[in-house]
Amino acid sequence: MTKAYLLDGKAIAEETLGRVARETAALRARGVTPGLATVLVGEDPASQSYVASKGKAARACGFHSVQHTLPTTTDELDLLALVESLNADPTIHGILVQLPLPKTMNAARVLELIDPRKDVDGFHPVNVGLLSVGEMDRAIVPCTPAGSMIMLDKACAALGRTLAGAEAVVIGRSNIVGKPMAQLLLQRHCTVTIAHSRTRDLAAVARRADVLVAAVGQPEMVRGDWVKPGAIVIDVGINRVAGEGLDASGKPKTRLVGDVAYAEAAEVAGAITPVPGGVGRMTVAMLMANTLEAARRAAPAGE
Amino acid sequence: MTKAYLLDGKAIAEETLGRVARETAALRARGVTPGLATVLVGEDPASQSYVASKGKAARACGFHSVQHTLPTTTDELDLLALVESLNADPTIHGILVQLPLPKTMNAARVLELIDPRKDVDGFHPVNVGLLSVGEMDRAIVPCTPAGSMIMLDKACAALGRTLAGAEAVVIGRSNIVGKPMAQLLLQRHCTVTIAHSRTRDLAAVARRADVLVAAVGQPEMVRGDWVKPGAIVIDVGINRVAGEGLDASGKPKTRLVGDVAYAEAAEVAGAITPVPGGVGRMTVAMLMANTLEAARRAAPAGE
Numbered sequence: 001m002t003k004a005y006l007l008d009g010k011a012i013a014e015e016t017l018g019r020v021a022r023e024t025a026a027l028r029a030r031g032v033t034p035g036l037a038t039v040l041v042g043e044d045p046a047s048q049s050y051v052a053s054k055g056k057a058a059r060a061c062g063f064h065s066v067q068h069t070l071p072t073t074t075d076e077l078d079l080l081a082l083v084e085s086l087n088a089d090p091t092i093h094g095i096l097v098q099l100p101l102p103k104t105m106n107a108a109r110v111l112e113l114i115d116p117r118k119d120v121d122g123f124h125p126v127n128v129g130l131l132s133v134g135e136m137d138r139a140i141v142p143c144t145p146a147g148s149m150i151m152l153d154k155a156c157a158a159l160g161r162t163l164a165g166a167e168a169v170v171i172g173r174s175n176i177v178g179k180p181m182a183q184l185l186l187q188r189h190c191t192v193t194i195a196h197s198r199t200r201d202l203a204a205v206a207r208r209a210d211v212l213v214a215a216v217g218q219p220e221m222v223r224g225d226w227v228k229p230g231a232i233v234i235d236v237g238i239n240r241v242a243g244e245g246l247d248a249s250g251k252p253k254t255r256l257v258g259d260v261a262y263a264e265a266a267e268v269a270g271a272i273t274p275v276p277g278g279v280g281r282m283t284v285a286m287l288m289a290n291t292l293e294a295a296r297r298a299a300p301a302g303e
Numbered sequence: 304m305t306k307a308y309l310l311d312g313k314a315i316a317e318e319t320l321g322r323v324a325r326e327t328a329a330l331r332a333r334g335v336t337p338g339l340a341t342v343l344v345g346e347d348p349a350s351q352s353y354v355a356s357k358g359k360a361a362r363a364c365g366f367h368s369v370q371h372t373l374p375t376t377t378d379e380l381d382l383l384a385l386v387e388s389l390n391a392d393p394t395i396h397g398i399l400v401q402l403p404l405p406k407t408m409n410a411a412r413v414l415e416l417i418d419p420r421k422d423v424d425g426f427h428p429v430n431v432g433l434l435s436v437g438e439m440d441r442a443i444v445p446c447t448p449a450g451s452m453i454m455l456d457k458a459c460a461a462l463g464r465t466l467a468g469a470e471a472v473v474i475g476r477s478n479i480v481g482k483p484m485a486q487l488l489l490q491r492h493c494t495v496t497i498a499h500s501r502t503r504d505l506a507a508v509a510r511r512a513d514v515l516v517a518a519v520g521q522p523e524m525v526r527g528d529w530v531k532p533g534a535i536v537i538d539v540g541i542n543r544v545a546g547e548g549l550d551a552s553g554k555p556k557t558r559l560v561g562d563v564a565y566a567e568a569a570e571v572a573g574a575i576t577p578v579p580g581g582v583g584r585m586t587v588a589m590l591m592a593n594t595l596e597a598a599r600r601a602a603p604a605g606e
Contacts, residue, residue, distance in 0.1 A: 125432030189501040
């Protein structure tokens with residue numbers, strides 16, 4: 001068996017961030033500095049870490065970066081007022097409200113108040129709709145599917161493939177990955193199947209795929225014999241499972257695995273993303289790309 | 304071969320209109336009369352006929368019905384002002400701007416100015432987005448796919464089938480039929496494939512389908528041997544083709560056919576919609592259902 005071409009998320013994310021930094025420098029030379037505001041409510045350690053990494057990446061790209069941290073006890077009206085002030089702030093082009101919000105809050109109401117042009121997560125119904133109808137000059141595309149498409153293009157380039165006419169199967173129908181991924185593949189003229197937990201004989205459906213995207217959150221669900229020989233496999237899942245032995249502090253070790261049984265699939269696939277070090281690496285990079293694009297759209301027309 | 308169960312669009316549309324009329328009477332008893340405003344720009348005979356039939360159906364349902372007819376030479380700003388006044392008019396719950404608009408106008412700008420809550424065509428990006436994310440309490444679903452789903456439910460009831468887990472194939476990826484149809488089938492837990500002109504071996508993809516929806520605008524493209532035995536076939540196409548002989552005025556006769564070769568497919572399918580007399584009949588009925596629903600949502604909360 002040939003070994004699959006390995007799609008290196010770290011390298012591709014760095015390439016994307018390098019492009020964003022260069023284009024940001026050019027935009028700043030025209031007097032516009034992209035601005036990203038992150039909003040964190042509460043003290044969830046994972047959320048704190050995500051927000052910190054987004055702020056760090058923004059600064060590395062040359063953005064204006066602002067972080068708003070509010071206590072868990074914040075009144076929803078105060079959060080809404082903050083969003084409105086960021087909507088009105090001409091130095092801010094991207095607003096990221098870190099999820100999850102406290103359960104007392106109506107997250108949909110908060111997210112829908114964000115000006116769609118500043119919704120760099122791409123979750124606002126207006127952006128979902130613009131993606132669906134193909135208004136790509138105005139849509140903002142969610143980061144994970146956008147990053148997956150870049151990796152897919154890398155795979156096509158490496159393997160000499162084209163997406164048009166390919167059979168694509170997306171396993172998972174979430175609003176933030178599965179559905180927008182299907183829209184993007186459809187725009188690239190794939191025949192697109194969306195499969196999910198209710199699909200009969202998921203293995204057989206997966207085996208049709210020239211392009212297989214797994215986004216279900218089930219550790220190693222996609223086995224080697226679900227993969228059509230030569231297929232491009234994009235694994236969006238990031239699952240923490242029990243590892244072997246104990247760590248330095250005496251706790252049982254854990255490790256990260258994807259939705260795809262990597263070792264098996266890599267024997268069959270034409271190209272594959274690893275976990276960790278695959279699609280997950282692209283998410284923050286695409287958030288920066290979205291913020292840059294939002295700033296560019298907001299900027300006065302250039303020469 | 305068993306003959307397919309015939310899905311009678313006329314009867315199902317009349318049933319839907321009957322329900323809308325009954326529920327409108329109940330809403331009027333609570334002091335709310337659904338209001339539909341149609342806007343026609345220019346003198347295209349087909350458009351005049353469509354708008355007239357929509358107004359007639361609205362009156363038959365017990366709606367308040369208003370038609371605005373503007374000359375082809377209308378300034379776009381005047382049309383935009385009319386839309387804004389209808390947005391602000393509390394007696395109007397549905398606004399239908401008949402397409403096509405004159406080429407001098409930016410149709411997207413006009414349609415996006417319609418308050419999404421009054422967009423009874425379901426074409427506004429906000430409604431497209433709400434449908435995609437599954438916010439069905441707020442989304443307005445485009446009429447043709449919504450009507451197709453009702454016919455599909457009739458077929459399932461007649462054949463003792465369930466949609467969950469079924470393989471659905473939608474041929475065609477238009478914003479007004481193919482894409483929203485795929486979303487609706489996905490919400491009903493079908494495994495959904497969107498196929499189109501770039502699909503390799505369309506016949507083979509179609510033959511996978513337990514539910515086959517044809518929405519491409521190609522006369523009789525789907526042949527009998529594209530249909531899996533027992534499948535439910537929903538034919539959205541309405542194509543005018545040359546008929547046999549001459550009509551009373553001596554012109555060559557024409558006839559309407561669908562995207563499916565009906566006689567062949569009906570020998571294989573479990574249920575099928577004819578053309579004419581199929582899905583096309585449902586469109587105006589669903590427009591009325593959407594207008595009623597918009598009025599209901601706008602009404603003060605009932606007891």
